[in-house]
Amino acid sequence: MAEYDYLIVGAGLYGATFAYLARQKGKKCLVIDKRNHIGGNVYCEDVDGIHVHKYGAHIFHTSNKQVWDFVNGFVPFNRYTNSPVANYHGKLYNLPFNMNTFYQMWGVTKPKQAKQKIEEQKEKSGIVNPQNLEDQAISLVGEDIYKTLVKEYTEKQWGRDCKDLPAFIIKRLPVRFTFDNNYFNDTYQGIPIGGYNKLVEGMLAGVATELGVDFFDNKEKWLALADKVVFTGKIDEFYGYKFGKLEYRTVRFETEELDVQNYQGNAVVNYTSHDEPYTRIIEHKHFEPENLAYDNEKTVISKEFSTEWKDGMEPFYPVNDEKNAGVYKKYKELADNESNVIFGGRLAEYKYYDMDDVIEKVMKDAENYNI
Incomplete structure (x- = not known):
């Protein structure tokens, strides 16, 4: 008899949600993670009372009421609304592209004027069949918006010229002809009051958890502990990279504490020109203005640098190109034939997930696997 019903490899959002749902059904679970903390990439560090998003900004948004009610069952969420600002050569523009953006760019005040500007530029480009990301973006929003808010920012993100990137990366660009700076269209949006750690701690309450242990240091030992394994790590690593390594983009963070109460006046400011090597600056305290630390004479900022991933x-x-899609398909075929291993999450499925999508996927997986 195995000691556990499920060994869950990874204490991130997928693993923690799965562990909670399984425990609710009376299953005995063990969660392990090679990091020294739970939460995966939603983990927050406490710096002078400010909850710092260690692995980049995470803003929870969803239109799925079941998911929203689920997460609020562990911790109440605040009313934070994501309204990023873009800085291009010192001039500020609201995001996503909306009437505020168009006024800042062209001085237009009516939706009809903004639409006319965009249509004129799209027609002038003469692009009928976009061959690359640059063509695709210009055919959607015109040259001014592309050059100011898309081109250099995207090149910093991907480390490649936009003409060398496939068109499908930008299938569409959100354009609103209203004065609405809310980045997301979802019904619900917010940040857990007290940080994301409270959310994951709630999910893992009562679940055996071991941190600072690497599944691959003693794979056979861990596999023998449970009837089934839920694996949330890299799928290519699980199979010993037998078909080669999948590629990623990664982000490097430069985080610093400053002796100022308010550094930039907004949680997220994108830097869309090559003048700055970073893609954006996050000021963490703005995610939780209700926090007592908000009025502290200190703040924490993180500059984000997009780079190529290395071991x-x-x-x-994930790098969404034909080469990596082909490699992942081979691993997926192996995974589909596993009877005792469930692969879930962005690394195991080689897929970018929003947080609500992760939770919804776990709910579906739990139902499909009859937990």
């Missing part, structure tokens, strides 16, 4: 770095974003 030893944290894998963030």
Whole structure:
């Protein structure tokens, strides 16, 4: 008899949600993680009372009421609304592209004027069949918006010229002809009051958890502990990279505490020109203005630098090209034939997930696997 019903490899959002749902059904679970903390990439560090998003900004948003009610059952969420600002050569523009953006760019005040500007530029480009990301973006929003808010920012993100990136990366660009700076269209949006750690701690309450242990240091030992394994790590690593390594983009963070109460006046400011090597600056305290630390004469900022992933770095974003899709397909075929291993999450499925999508996926997986 195995000691546990489920061994869950990874204490991130997928693993923690799965562990909670399984425990609710009376299953005995063990969660392990090679990091020294739970929460995966939603983990927050406490710096002078400010909850610092260690692995980049995470803003919870969803239109799924079941998911929203689920997460609020562990911790109440605040009313934070994501309204990023873009800085291009010192001039500020609201995001996503909306009437505020168009006024800042062209001085237009009516939706009809903004639409006319965009249509004129799209027509002038003469692009009918976009061959790359640059063509695709210009055919959607025109040249001014592309050059100011898309081109250099995207090149910093991907480390490649936009003409060398496939068109499908930008299938569409959100354009609103209203004065609405809310980045997301979802019904619900917010940040857990007290940080994301409270959310994951709630999910893992009562679940056996071991941190600072690497599944691959003694794979056979861990596999023998449970009837089934839920694996949330890199799928190519699980199979010993037998078909080669999947590629990622990663992010490097430069985080510093400053002796100022308010550094930039907004949680997220994107830097869309090559003048700055970083893609954006996050000021963490703005995610939780209700926090008593908000009025402290200190703040914490993180500059984000997008780079190519190498071994030893944290894998963030799958590289969605034909080469990697082909490699992943081979691993997926192996995974589909596993009777005692469930693969879930962004690394195991080589897929970018929003947080609500992760939770919804776990709910479906739990139902499909009859937990």
